Amino acid sequence: MSYRLTIVIEALDRGGAEWHLLQVLPRLLGHNFEVEVFCLHHRGELAAEMQRRGILVHGSDVPQSSLLVRIGHLLVRAVMLFFHLLRRKPEIVHFFLPAAYILGAPASVLARSRIRLMSRRSQNRYQKQMFWSGFIERQWHHRMSAVLGNSQNVIEQLSEEGVPKSKLYLVYNGVDLSAFGRQIPQQVARDRLGLSGEALVFVIVANLIPYKGHADLLQAFAKIKEHLPQNWALLCAGRDDGIGSLLQDMVEELGLTQRVHWLGSVKDVPSLLAAADIALLTSHEEGFSNALIEYMATGLPTVATDVGGNPEAVLNEQTGIIVPAHNPAALADAILRLALDPSLRQKFGTAAQLLVRERYSLEACVENYVELYRKILEEHGLKVG
The missing domain is CATH 3.40.50.2000 (Glycogen Phosphorylase B;)
Structure with missing residues (x-):
């Protein structure tokens, strides 16, 4: 029946x-x-x-x-x-x-x-x-x-x-594990986006809404831009719900032009994540983010804010780094730490992938x-x- x-x-x-x-x-x-x-x-x-x-x-x-x-x-x-x-x-x-x-x-x-x-x-x-x-x-x-x-x-x-x-x-x-998990080679994914194989690539998948914290993220990158590897890029995927132009103005004011790429709504999220090295979620509030477990299923280390279900998904110092919300300085420190430590990125990413398979x-x-x-x-x- x-x-x-x-x-x-x-x-x-x-x-x-x-x-x-x-x-x-x-x-x-x-x-x-x-x-x-x-x-x-x-x-x-x-x-x-x-x-x-x-x-x-x-x-x-x-x-x-x-x-x-x-x-x-x-x-x-x-x-x-x-x-x-x-x-x-x-x-x-x-x-x-x-x-x-x-x-x-x-x-x-x-x-x-x-x-x-x-x-x-x-x-x-x-x-x-x-x-x-x-x-x-x-x-x-x-x-x-x-x-x-x-x-x-x-x-x-x-x-x-x-x-x-x-x-x-x-x-x-x-998360659909058959869709995520770097089935697409990283270089193939980067070629589709016009990114070099040597670039350090950050990604955030979140609609452009004030509470998603994109402004905090841009301020964080402005603090550490001189300390990051020479060839880096931030990919921002998500629908513009009205603040896109303001964020683009911030990019210019903070000297991040040519580094930040606004991709709009992305249908092929697995390919996008396959191109990245480090994933980010900077929300001021959250329930339990699909993006986080998609990051983890791809094997990406994540920096996420301590709101809602984020610390339930991303285990601090095990699969990523949890930082306070509304805190660009703490966000900058966490991003720089992962950016300069490939072995830590690998450790967190591997643990994240295992956790998703077991729990999510x-x-x-x-x-x-x-x-x-x-x-x-x-x-x-x-x-x-």
Whole structure:
């Protein structure tokens, strides 16, 4: 017997949660689940690939518009979700990210959906800017069958928000080990990017959003640029969410022109990482980063900030170096230390690759979802074969 699973998210744009779903959902099809995605705002650039992998995506293609029009569209789509759930009657409705939770949860309650789950994939700092969102989310927590976090830090915050421990579940992200792991020779990857084999290459995969800390990273490189090997480059991959021009101005002001390369959204992340020597993540807040475990699966030593699930993924002084957030000086010291010590880079990278294989494989992640869904189905009296 198969069970219907409806995933609700604002859109399938290129981001950590969306990429996570693209990897996980198609693999649920082999475990007796009929899976669909309902996008509350627009389909997003990953929707076509999601459908190609066998997952039906419901959503509209709407142009960017004013905030008021956007909110109105979200409310209309929430009503449409209500009627969709009435018709479809999925056994499980699973919300990803705050907008889907805030607007989708009431639709699922009114539609009397039997099992409701929510996944929080970031720290709850956003509630400080939108205090009303925290209030609304707390009202729905007790109506969920289970609430998921992707790091122990997120789980602790959810517990502080009043979610009973009996409803809390930790499901780490997983990485497809067949895609990462330097299957592509480093020189081949560098040739594609126009980089020399002798260059020392740094990489950061993060959308250009203020809390991702790119400004801190540029300041750190400005502090150590005279001490780095002569031929070095920083590759910045990620969608520009509005601060790209400001960061480019910083590059010129800090004398980093010709060193920093803005690549935009990158589809072939494994090839990009294969070209690198050192990986970076400088966030001010984080849930549990897909980028980190992709770095580690590639065998890269990593410098990451001490926020969210970062220190759970990157073991300090074992697979990389953890530094305080908002601290360009500490970031600079860690980067320079790895830059000048090839043997330490090799030691950390090898340990990182082993850790990912043991703890963060995509297969383990999918199995955790399957076990959780089956457990909750059984708790609701539904037979699982």
